[in-house]
Amino acid sequence: MRDDRPETHRALSGDWWCYRTPFRHWRASDVLDEARYKAVASVFRTTIANSAGRHAGTHGLSAGTSNYDAQIFPIGTSTANAFHPFFSDEWIRSLHRLLAVPETHRIDAALHSSPPGSRTGWIHNDFCSGWFDEATASSGLAFANRAGCDYFTGRSRNESACPKEYVRAATLIYYLCNDGWSEGDGGETGFYGAGQQHDRTNVALVPPLNNTLLLFECSPHSYHRFVTNPRRRRNSIILWLHTTVNDAQSRWLDAVHRRSAQ
Amino acid sequence: MKPVCLVTGAGGRLGQALCADLARDHYVIAAYRRTVPKVASQLQWPVRTDGAEEARHSSIHCVQADLACREDIRRLVEVAAARNGRIDSIVNAAADVRFHGPLVELWESGDEVVTQLAVNAVAPVQLVSAVFQACWKDQSEENAQWNRNLVNISSVSGLYVTKDVGQAYYAASKAALNTLTMYLSLELAPYSVRANAVCPSQFTNESATQHVVNAVRRLITGNETGALVSNVP
Numbered sequence: 001m002r003d004d005r006p007e008t009h010r011a012l013s014g015d016w017w018c019y020r021t022p023f024r025h026w027r028a029s030d031v032l033d034e035a036r037y038k039a040v041a042s043v044f045r046t047t048i049a050n051s052a053g054r055h056a057g058t059h060g061l062s063a064g065t066s067n068y069d070a071q072i073f074p075i076g077t078s079t080a081n082a083f084h085p086f087f088s089d090e091w092i093r094s095l096h097r098l099l100a101v102p103e104t105h106r107i108d109a110a111l112h113s114s115p116p117g118s119r120t121g122w123i124h125n126d127f128c129s130g131w132f133d134e135a136t137a138s139s140g141l142a143f144a145n146r147a148g149c150d151y152f153t154g155r156s157r158n159e160s161a162c163p164k165e166y167v168r169a170a171t172l173i174y175y176l177c178n179d180g181w182s183e184g185d186g187g188e189t190g191f192y193g194a195g196q197q198h199d200r201t202n203v204a205l206v207p208p209l210n211n212t213l214l215l216f217e218c219s220p221h222s223y224h225r226f227v228t229n230p231r232r233r234r235n236s237i238i239l240w241l242h243t244t245v246n247d248a249q250s251r252w253l254d255a256v257h258r259r260s261a262q
Numbered sequence: 263m264k265p266v267c268l269v270t271g272a273g274g275r276l277g278q279a280l281c282a283d284l285a286r287d288h289y290v291i292a293a294y295r296r297t298v299p300k301v302a303s304q305l306q307w308p309v310r311t312d313g314a315e316e317a318r319h320s321s322i323h324c325v326q327a328d329l330a331c332r333e334d335i336r337r338l339v340e341v342a343a344a345r346n347g348r349i350d351s352i353v354n355a356a357a358d359v360r361f362h363g364p365l366v367e368l369w370e371s372g373d374e375v376v377t378q379l380a381v382n383a384v385a386p387v388q389l390v391s392a393v394f395q396a397c398w399k400d401q402s403e404e405n406a407q408w409n410r411n412l413v414n415i416s417s418v419s420g421l422y423v424t425k426d427v428g429q430a431y432y433a434a435s436k437a438a439l440n441t442l443t444m445y446l447s448l449e450l451a452p453y454s455v456r457a458n459a460v461c462p463s464q465f466t467n468e469s470a471t472q473h474v475v476n477a478v479r480r481l482i483t484g485n486e487t488g489a490l491v492s493n494v495p
Contacts, residue, residue: 016309017300026309098309 012094014211022193022203022223025216026098029209031174036085037211041176043082044235047073048113068226069118075109075237076143086174086237089140095241099217101169106132106242108144108151114187114226114234121226123192123200126171127218128152128257130242135162153259167248167256168218170241175208177235183207187234189214192223202227208234220255264289264321265408266346267482268338270329270389271356273297276415276471280353283475284482285321291342291349293327293356329356329385330377339392348404349397351482352412354386358435363428375431382435386414387442390457394450402454411456413481414443415474418463418492436461440490447488456487462494 014031018024032040051073080087087109096103108130133148144151149163156163173189181187190202205227206214216222218240226234248256267284271277272292278299281292285301292299302308302320325341327334342349358378362368368375390412398405419429420436440459447457458481465471477494 012309012311014311016311017306018309019298019306021298021305 012091012098014213022191023216023219023221025191025214025222027206027212027214029212031211031213032085037176040083040086041210044111044177044237047079047082047111048235068121070112070114070226073111073113074146075111076145077138077141080109080141080143083237086239087141092141092241095170095172095215098215099170099241101217101241101243102247104166104242104244105141106130106137106144106166107141108240108242110238112236112238114229116229116232118187118226118229118234120190120228123190123223123225125218125220125222125224126168126240127220127222127252127255128168129154129245129259130166130168130240131163131260132166132242133161134164135160165245165258165260166242167245167258168240169243169248170215170217171222172213172215172239172241174213174237174239175235176210176237178208178210178232181208181210181232185229185231186227187229187232188227190225190227192225208236220252265350266291266342266348267351267353268342268349268389268393269293269353269355270327270386271354271415272299272301272324274355274357276465276474277355279468279471279475280355280478281322283479284353288321288351289346290322291338291345292322292324293329293338294324295326295328295356298324298326329389330381332388335385335389335392339389339396342393343396348408349393350408350410352390352393353415353478353482354389354412355415356385357382357415359432361427361429362431365430368431378431379435379438382432383438383442386439387446390446390450394453394455398450398453398455402452406454409456409483409485410454411458411482411487412446412450413478414439414457414459415478416440416443416459416461416490418461421461421490421492443490444488451487456481456485458486458489458491460494461490461492 014028016026016028018026085091131149131151131154133145136145136148148161149156154163154165187208188205191204193203265288267288268291269280270293272281273294278301281290281299281301284290298305301322303322303324305324323345325338327338358381362375416439417436419433420440443457443459450457460477462474465474473494477491
């Protein structure tokens with residue numbers, strides 16, 4: 001059947017709501033239809049199960065950072081199709097239009113799986129540089145290629161790399177494989193008010209309910225963190241959209257957390 | 263011009279349903295304590311993915327307020343009156359619904375039972391009083407013209423004694439609210455303001471909640487006063 005909806009929203013399905021506080025964000029439920037959810041969840045489970053215990057790298061889970069306990073499986077061009085529609089051109093374009101952010105076709109994505117008892121993360125805003133190796137970037141969507149350059153600093157990892165700086169424009173967290181989650185299980189995403197980097201009282205907790213997503217604009221105010229999950233594993237797919245340095249600076253002046261190897 | 267309705271407890275199941283329903287033909291001031299009601303307001307709104315034009319203006323304005331705090335009641339009324347110039351109806355749906363167990367085992371109970379009585383019985387009357395002082399006093403003609411009124415969301419628990427449920431304090435708070443509603447209807451009648459209460463039993467699903475909403479709407483738009491409506495759902 002022909003889809004007559006405007007291109008702007010065509011890829012977005014489910015029940016979407018925009019929230020103004022504590023910073024602009026969107027939440028959506030019933031994001032995928034039942035069959036598509038089952039397919040994506042199955043790939044997620046298989047990927048996590050097959051990767052457990054392997055060395056970090058393209059095909060293995062890496063440990064989180066020193067203050068984030070999640071096991072992380074990076075998604076790249078070769079693995080993205082299995083998670084359709086999340087990494088399709090149309091889906092990404094719709095998100096850019098919803099956010100009113102220029103389309104750069106530069107994304108970073110990963111599967112995150114936090115074992116029971118993972119520590120509460122640190123309060124941060126995700127508003128930082130993201131470097132891409134333009135030498136290996138494809139003409140369509142380009143995933144961060146850490147073999148070419150360091151994502152956070154742009155430091156080249158081989159002679160042919162051509163690092164270019166972008167800035168994170170938005171973070172999307174899609175929750176899945178958290179069957180039977182209930183209050184008290186933890187694993188929520190906590191939101192913190194503007195200027196509250198050091199105030200640990202959350203102003204909202206977004207529960208990791210299956211087939212829901214959270215999308216927020218990265219800004220100097222988008223303070224958030226992972227909240228400890230004492231009882232059960234918490235699973236999600238995470239995706240960062242990027243904008244140009246000029247666009248980020250036109251919005252937020254020098255508040256961008258820019259890092260470079262130089 | 264649409265009437266203005268102030269709804270408390272807007273973050274709860276019934277409160278959200280009331281806001282959504284009343285917003286069809288009222289300006290709604292939605293007071294919530296913890297949970298922002300999931301209705302289109304200045305704080306949040308649905309994103310249309312079907313291509314339809316998005317509603318830019320909502321009839322609902324949310325205000326955070328803890329009704330156990332007198333200053334919050336004052337601020338709530340000030341915001342509502344300042345925003346719309348008047349308040350035509352109040353629906354007191356905020357409630358502390360905890361059951362504390364058998365009375366004979368509550369000799370060590372702390373502030374929670376006092377708080378429950380305050381939130382369920384005293385705060386609704388304080389809110390009505392604050393609105394009366396700010397908007398309804400000396401306005402009999404206008405009150406009649408706008409059919410001004412209040413509806414307290416009580417409970418069937420306030421009408422009957424039920425064995426072995428452990429709801430004595432909750433029931434007492436609702437019984438007090440029923441009595442206070444009738445006193446309010448007497449006190450407000452000379453000012454052409456009506457006062458009623460709805461006393462539902464449990465409304466745990468959407469359909470039952472809609473019955474309560476319908477009962478509230480009937481009281482808001484009708485002409486009864488001093489009524490305790492218990493045949494819902």
